[in-house]
Amino acid sequence: MDFGDLISRTDEEALGTLIGQNSLRLLRTLDESLTQPSQLRDIVLSLSSPAHLLLDTESRQLLFDLLTQQEAKRLASLLSVDSNEKPYQSLKEARVHKGSSRERLLFNFFNLDPPEREKVEEEPALKPHSPEYGLFSYQRVAAHKIKRHLRQESGRVVLHMPTGAGKTRTAMHIIADHLRRTDPGFVVWLAYSEELCEQAASEFEEAWRYLGNRGINVHRFWKDRELNTEALGDGLMVAGLSKMYNLGKRQIGRLAQIGQSCTLVIIDEAHQAIADTYSLVLESLLVHHNKPGLLGLTATPGRTWADIHEDEKLAEFFDRNKVILEVEGYDNPVTYLVDEGYLADAQFDSLFVEPGLELTPSDRKKRKDRLDLPNHVLRQLAEDDERNTAILTRLEKMLNRHRRILFFGTTVDHARVMATVLQARGHRAAVITGETDDAARKRRIEAFKKDSGGPMVLCNYGVLTTGFDAPNTSAALIARPTRSLVLYSQMLGRAIRGPKAGGNEEAEIVTVVDQNLPGFSSVAEAFVNWEDVWD
Numbered sequence: 001m002d003f004g005d006l007i008s009r010t011d012e013e014a015l016g017t018l019i020g021q022n023s024l025r026l027l028r029t030l031d032e033s034l035t036q037p038s039q040l041r042d043i044v045l046s047l048s049s050p051a052h053l054l055l056d057t058e059s060r061q062l063l064f065d066l067l068t069q070q071e072a073k074r075l076a077s078l079l080s081v082d083s084n085e086k087p088y089q090s091l092k093e094a095r096v097h098k099g100s101s102r103e104r105l106l107f108n109f110f111n112l113d114p115p116e117r118e119k120v121e122e123e124p125a126l127k128p129h130s131p132e133y134g135l136f137s138y139q140r141v142a143a144h145k146i147k148r149h150l151r152q153e154s155g156r157v158v159l160h161m162p163t164g165a166g167k168t169r170t171a172m173h174i175i176a177d178h179l180r181r182t183d184p185g186f187v188v189w190l191a192y193s194e195e196l197c198e199q200a201a202s203e204f205e206e207a208w209r210y211l212g213n214r215g216i217n218v219h220r221f222w223k224d225r226e227l228n229t230e231a232l233g234d235g236l237m238v239a240g241l242s243k244m245y246n247l248g249k250r251q252i253g254r255l256a257q258i259g260q261s262c263t264l265v266i267i268d269e270a271h272q273a274i275a276d277t278y279s280l281v282l283e284s285l286l287v288h289h290n291k292p293g294l295l296g297l298t299a300t301p302g303r304t305w306a307d308i309h310e311d312e313k314l315a316e317f318f319d320r321n322k323v324i325l326e327v328e329g330y331d332n333p334v335t336y337l338v339d340e341g342y343l344a345d346a347q348f349d350s351l352f353v354e355p356g357l358e359l360t361p362s363d364r365k366k367r368k369d370r371l372d373l374p375n376h377v378l379r380q381l382a383e384d385d386e387r388n389t390a391i392l393t394r395l396e397k398m399l400n401r402h403r404r405i406l407f408f409g410t411t412v413d414h415a416r417v418m419a420t421v422l423q424a425r426g427h428r429a430a431v432i433t434g435e436t437d438d439a440a441r442k443r444r445i446e447a448f449k450k451d452s453g454g455p456m457v458l459c460n461y462g463v464l465t466t467g468f469d470a471p472n473t474s475a476a477l478i479a480r481p482t483r484s485l486v487l488y489s490q491m492l493g494r495a496i497r498g499p500k501a502g503g504n505e506e507a508e509i510v511t512v513v514d515q516n517l518p519g520f521s522s523v524a525e526a527f528v529n530w531e532d533v534w535d
Contacts, residue, residue, distance in 0.1 A: 001071060001109065001110060001111070002110070002111055003050045003110040003111065003112055006063060006066055006067070006110065007041055007044070007045065008041070009066040010037070010041060010044075010066065011037070012035075012037060012040075014062055014065075014066070015037060015040040015041065015044065017058075017059075017062055018044045018048070018053070018059055018062065019040055019043060019044055019047075019420060020413070020416065020417065020420065022382075022383055022413065022417050023416070023417045023420040023421060024040075025385070026385055026388055026389075026417060026421055027420075027421060027424055029385050029389070030389065030392075030421070030425075031425075034424045034425070039424065043420060043423055043424055046423050047416075047419060047420055047423060047431065049115075049440060050110070050112055051107075051112065051114075051115040052437065052440065054096075054106060054107065054110070054112070055096065055098070055103075055115070060096070061091075061092045064088060064091045064092055065088065067088075067091075069087070072087040072088050072091060073087045074109075075087075075091060075106075075109050076090050076091050076094075078105050078109055079091070079094055079102055079105055079106065080102075081093075081094045098117065099114075099117070115437070115439060116439060117437075117438065117439065118438045118439070118442075120438060123201070123220060124220070125219060125220050125221065125225035125226055125227065125228070126217055126218075126219055126220075126228050126231055127205075127217065127218045127219075127220075128215060128216075128217060132210045133169070133172070133173075133206065133207050133209075133210040133211055135166070135169065135170060135173055136166065136342075138165075138325055138326075138327055138333070138336075139165075139166050139169065139170045139173075141326075142159060142161065142170055142323050142325055143170050143173050143174050143177075145323040146159055146170075146174055146295060146323050147174060147177060147178075149321050149323065150174075150178075150264070150293035150295065152321075154319040154321065155291055155292070155293040155294060156293075156294040156296075156317070156318045156319050156321055157293075157294075157295060157296070157318060157319075157321040157322065157323060158270050158295075158296040158297075158298060158318050158321065158322045158323070159171065159295060159296065159297050159298075159322075159323050160298055160299070160322050160323065160324045160325070161299065161324075161325045161333075162299055162325065162333060162334045162337070163299050163489035163492065163493060163496075165325055165333065165337060165342075167297055167299065168199070168200070168203055168297070169203070169207070171266060171295070171297055172203055172204055172207035172211070173207070173211065174295065175187050175189075175204065175207075175236065175264070175266065176207055176208060176211035176212060177211075178263070178264050178293070179212070179216065179234075179235075179236075180211075180212075180213050182263050182264075183214070183234070184233045184234030185234060185263045185264070186232055186233065186234065186235060186236075186237070186261040186262050186263055186264075187235075187236045187237070187262070187263065187264045187265075187266065188236075188237050188239060188258065188262050188264070188265050188266070188285060189201075189204075189236060189237065189238045189239065189266040189268065190239055190241055190244065190265070190266065190267050190268060190278070190281065191238070191239075191240065191241065191268040191269070192240070192241045192242070192268070192269060192272065193240070193487060194222055194223055194240065195462060195487065195490070196268055196269075196487065196490075197220070197222045197238050197239070197240050198220075198238075199490070200238045200268065201218060201220055201236075201238040204218065204236055204238070205218060214234075216234050216235040216236070217231055217234065217235035217236075218235060218236050218237075218238070219231070219232075219235065219236070219237035219238070219239075220238055221237055221238065221239040221240065221243055221244070222238070222239060222240030222242075222243045223240065223243070227254075227258075229254060229257050229258070232257070232258060232261040233261065237258070241277055241278065241281065242277070244281045245277045245280060245281055248280050248281060248284055249280075252284065255281070255284040255285070256284060258284075258285065259284055259285040259286065259287065259292075262285050262286075262292050263292050263293070264292055264293045264294075264295065265282070265285050265286065265292055265293070265294050265295070266295050266296075266297065267282075267294070267295070267296045267297065268297050269297070269298060270296025270297055270298040270314075270318070271296075271298050271314060273296055273314060273317055273318075274310070274313050274314050274317050282294075294318075296318060299489055337498070338498065340498075340500065341498040341499040341500040341501075341505075342498045342500050342501060343496050343497070343498045343501075344474070344495075344496045344497060344498050344499075344503055344504045344505060344506055344507035345505060345506050345507070346492070346495075346496045346506075346507040346508070346509050347506070347507070347508050347509070348509050348511070349508070349509070349510050349511075350510070350511055350512075350513045351390060351391065351394050351477075351510050351511065351512045351513065352513050352515070353384075353386070353387045353390050353391075353512060353513070353514055353515070354386075354514075354515045355380070355381055355384045355386070355387045355514050355515065373481055373482075375411075378410050378411050378481070379411055379413075381410050381414075381481070381514060382409070382410040382411040382413060382414035382417070387512075387514070388414075388417070388418070388421075391418065391477065391479055391512060392418065392421060392422070392425075394477060394510055395407065395418070395422065395457060395477055396425070396427070398475050398477065398508065398510070399427060399455045399457065400455075401475070401508070402455060402474045402475040402508065403451070403454075403455045403456070403472060403474070404448060404455070404456055404458070404470060404472045404473045404474060404475075405455070405456070405457045405458070405473070405474075405475045405476065405477065406457075406458055406460070406470075406473055406475070406476040406477075406491075406494055406495060407457050407458065407459040407460070407476070407477050407479070408460065408461070408476065408477070408478045408479060408480045408491050409459055409460065409461040409479055409480065410461075410479050410480055410481070411461060412433045412434070412435065412461045412462075414461065414479070415431050415432075415433055415459040415460055415461040416431050416433070416459070418431075418457075418459050419431035419457070419459040422457055422459075427455070427456075427457065428453060428454055428455065428456040428457070429456065429457045429458075429459060430444040430447065430448065430456070430457075430458055430459070431444075431458075431459045431460065432444055432445070432458065432459070432460045432463055433460060433461050433462065433463060434461075434462055434463055436463075444458065445458075445470070448470055449470045449472065451472055458470075461480070470494070471497060471501075471502040471503045471504075472504075473494055473495045473497075473503075474495060474503075474504045474506065474507050474508065475495055475507060475508040475509070475510075476491060476492055476494060476495040476507075476508075476509050476510070477510045477511075477512070478491050478492065478509070478510070478511045478512065479512040481512075481514060488511075492509045495507050495508075495509060496509070
């Protein structure tokens with residue numbers, strides 16, 4: 001039978017399940033006419049391919065209910081499940097494995113071709129790695145100063161470079177130089193999120209191909225990966241802060257073993273260095289080795305926005321040693337980067353909203369101690385219709401000025417909802433999350449990168465902050481609350497590439513600022529916010 005005929009049988013209840021109740025509710029709030037069954041069916045097929053609908057267990061079971069008794073028996077017989085007594089139940093209980101003969105038969109029944117899949121292998125926790133990767137002049141000067149500080153008595157220093165200036169690349173040169181001089185050497189890179197950990201590990205692998213002088217190990221130690229402490233002799237370990245903190249609480253001896261091997265520690269988001277979780281990990285790493293260096297990376301060398309005492313403690317922690325990007329004739333290096341075409345001239349705007357959100361004392365404590373909000377708070381924000389209406393209105397205005405816009409959702413479901421509603425209102429939109437299959441991800445990114453067709457919004461959560469190259473992108477709307485300037489910088493960095501980096505002369509960055517919740521406005525302002533503390 002034809003799959004389109006099956007979809008034509010979906011009623012309002014089934015469509016509500018397929019499209020999502022949050023999306024349906026927001027569409028009704030905006031325009032009741034958008035919820036006609038014919039329009040909803042078009043949206044379902046626009047956002048989800050037939051292959052996705054058939055392979056997703058929940059939607060597949062819903063589709064089976066649309067079959068006639070005769071069709072259900074015929075399909076059950078074809079799939080070799082009970083086709084006599086309870087064909088519907090048998091079909092719903094049948095497992096359909098990827099690449100199996102049952103999958104092929106299921107797709108053939110609906111006159112569809114089985115999906116083509118690319119084999120994706122997850123990077124292992126321990127990976128042997130063998131080694132142009134250049135620096136701009138201002139990056140070379142900064143790297144030289146950092147290495148000089150690391151050789152001094154305290155061996156502690158912060159590298160302070162603005163978003164888009166190449167802080168990570170500069171750090172990779174410093175690490176590679178350290179490993180070439182220290183044989184064997186063992187470098188530990190600490191970051192708070194999985195996204196930032198993977199970015200660091202992948203970037204080092206790329207750098208060592210050109211800068212390395214021997215084969216070394218790259219250790220990934222976050223999420224559910226485990227660490228082989230017998231292989232710590234020579235290489236780089238990228239570790240999640242929570243993973244290291246939990247290891248220290250359970251097995252302080254293993255943390256000490258890492259510290260004994262460690263010759264250099266890198267702290268991403270250095271302004272978090274004096275937080276309790278960092279302190280335990282840092283003390284355990286630094287105390288066990290003769291004299292390991294400590295390098296902090298940041299675009300914001302202050303612990304807070306307003307507490308001078310906390311900022312003083314941070315400066316003291318690094319012995320007031322800070323290397324800042326300096327360019328002769330410029331008070332602020334961000335201006336230089338824009339003038340020279342490395343960065344686009346970004347116009348920052350804040351979208352102020354007042355969500356119907358009440359934070360509990362526990363939520364407020366977590367907000368103070370963590371860089372991201374608790375998941376249940378993020379879900380409340382994502383489901384706030386007034387907030388979503390304000391975001392949608394701003395996106396539609398931006399579509400009049402930009403051809404390619406990135407939208408960073410508050411949650412996975414939030415990214416889907418916004419793509420759904422944009423589609424329903426006649427705009428080109430697509431969604432990518434960590435759950436998007438490889439073929440769909442590739443197809444949607446390619447469509448976004450091409451300059452053909454009308455303006456387009458690519459909605460995502462957590463997957464386009466790094467490793468995403470779409471030079472035509474000239475705007476971003478960031479609805480994901482975070483106190484991590486590194487993560488925030490990665491999001492806006494997708495849209496502020498200048499002409500020398502294949503991007504645009506101008507860019508627009510809109511950040512959703514929820515009342516009483518953290519938000520950023522201008523990277524240039526943040527860059528000079530803490531200078532008096534370090535003088």
